[in-house]
Amino acid sequence: MQDIYEIDGLAEPLCRWYQKNKRSMPWREAATPYHVWLSEIMLQQTRIEAAKAYYERFIERLPDVKALAGVPEEELMKLWEGLGYYNRARNLQKAAKLVVERYDGVLPADYDLLLELPGIGNYTAGAIASIAYHIPAPAVDGNVLRVLMRYLNCRDDISKAAVRKKTERSVMKIIPEDKPGDFNEALMELGEVVCIPNGAPLCGQCPVAETCQGRIAGTQTELPVKPEKKARRVEKKTILIFLTGERVGIARRPETGLLAGLWEFPSLSGHLTMKQTEEYLKQKGVQPAGIRRLKSGRHIFSHVEWHMKGYLVEIMPEQAQDTMQEVVPDIVWTEKENLSKQYAIPVAFHSFLKQIPD
Ligand code: SF4
Numbered sequence: 001m002q003d004i005y006e007i008d009g010l011a012e013p014l015c016r017w018y019q020k021n022k023r024s025m026p027w028r029e030a031a032t033p034y035h036v037w038l039s040e041i042m043l044q045q046t047r048i049e050a051a052k053a054y055y056e057r058f059i060e061r062l063p064d065v066k067a068l069a070g071v072p073e074e075e076l077m078k079l080w081e082g083l084g085y086y087n088r089a090r091n092l093q094k095a096a097k098l099v100v101e102r103y104d105g106v107l108p109a110d111y112d113l114l115l116e117l118p119g120i121g122n123y124t125a126g127a128i129a130s131i132a133y134h135i136p137a138p139a140v141d142g143n144v145l146r147v148l149m150r151y152l153n154c155r156d157d158i159s160k161a162a163v164r165k166k167t168e169r170s171v172m173k174i175i176p177e178d179k180p181g182d183f184n185e186a187l188m189e190l191g192e193v194v195c196i197p198n199g200a201p202l203c204g205q206c207p208v209a210e211t212c213q214g215r216i217a218g219t220q221t222e223l224p225v226k227p228e229k230k231a232r233r234v235e236k237k238t239i240l241i242f243l244t245g246e247r248v249g250i251a252r253r254p255e256t257g258l259l260a261g262l263w264e265f266p267s268l269s270g271h272l273t274m275k276q277t278e279e280y281l282k283q284k285g286v287q288p289a290g291i292r293r294l295k296s297g298r299h300i301f302s303h304v305e306w307h308m309k310g311y312l313v314e315i316m317p318e319q320a321q322d323t324m325q326e327v328v329p330d331i332v333w334t335e336k337e338n339l340s341k342q343y344a345i346p347v348a349f350h351s352f353l354k355q356i357p358d
Pocket of ligand 1: 151194196202207209212214
């Protein structure tokens with residue numbers, strides 16, 4: 001594999017196009033390092049339109065790195081609720097604490113120092129350095145890889161680290177010193193609105209169409225090349241919403257793994273019938289005062305799918321404490337009306353959350 005991709009000639013038409021077509025985004029209004037950082041982390045998992053509301057709410061409550069470093073974790077999780085990938089929020093806070101400790105609350109204007117912070121990889125470091133500090137640094141994400149592989153009519157596998165590195169070197173070679181941030185944003189923006197994924201790119205609107213080798217060869221819809229995704233594993237679960245009077249039972253998930261440390265409704269693995277669920281509870285000494293079936297739910301994570309059945313189980317107040325400990329050792333009973341306000345319940349459980357009777 002050669003050391004570098006030849007993409008000379010891309011920068012000028014791209015930056016010109018970006019100047020005219022730049023979309024307005026809340027984080028672009030005052031592109032401070034904190035704003036760029038936060039928006040990039042949010043955009044790793046969320047569409048731009050959806051991220052805007054989260055971003056604005058987050059910034060209003062936590063306007064700077066110091067505020068982020070000091071917010072209680074429960075509140076941070078609540079602010080992040082709905083965005084998924086909660087470890088990203090935890091890493092944001094870990095990094096914010098280090099930035100307060102080492103740099104008095106200001107992200108360092110240095111690509112390598114940025115890379116030392118938790119949750120900041122090459123792409124995010126490049127985005128912060130180039131957009132907020134105007135330092136020439138590559139910010140290569142999936143959008144950029146797609147655009148460049150199509151532009152070059154190149155069949156290299158974009159899931160390979162070597163291809164990403166080579167792309168970073170190539171970008172670095174042509175990045176304009178006077179507007180590195182604009183160049184990076186232009187490439188990303190082209191990938192988001194013109195050279196779009198999953199379907200036909202809008203080559204008729206593309207500022208680099210004349211020199212695009214993929215378009216000329218007619219291969220643009222076949223590119224980029226990436227390995228087939230493995231089928232997601234399906235996990236069957238039975239969700240149990242325990243109710244006693246006006247209170248609902250929730251528990252914390254384990255500190256590692258999927259949705260680590262977040263709140264959930266207790267569950268059993270597999271799809272249990274109502275009878276099996278009752279029997280299971282009886283074995284544990286719990287005699288439900290009532291049980292009814294809920295609508296099933298499904299949640300898709302990157303590698304796993306949860307297929308969930310659910311039951312609403314009413315528990316007599318005298319069984320809610322000691323007896324229930326046999327079923328869910330760390331159960332916490334919370335008032336129904338406080339549940340959503342006080343606890344971050346992952347989206348995976350929201351279809352069940354909505355079925356709790358008023
Ligand atoms: Fe992508 Fe088409 Fe532009 Fe080539 S011409 S970069 S394939 S949008």
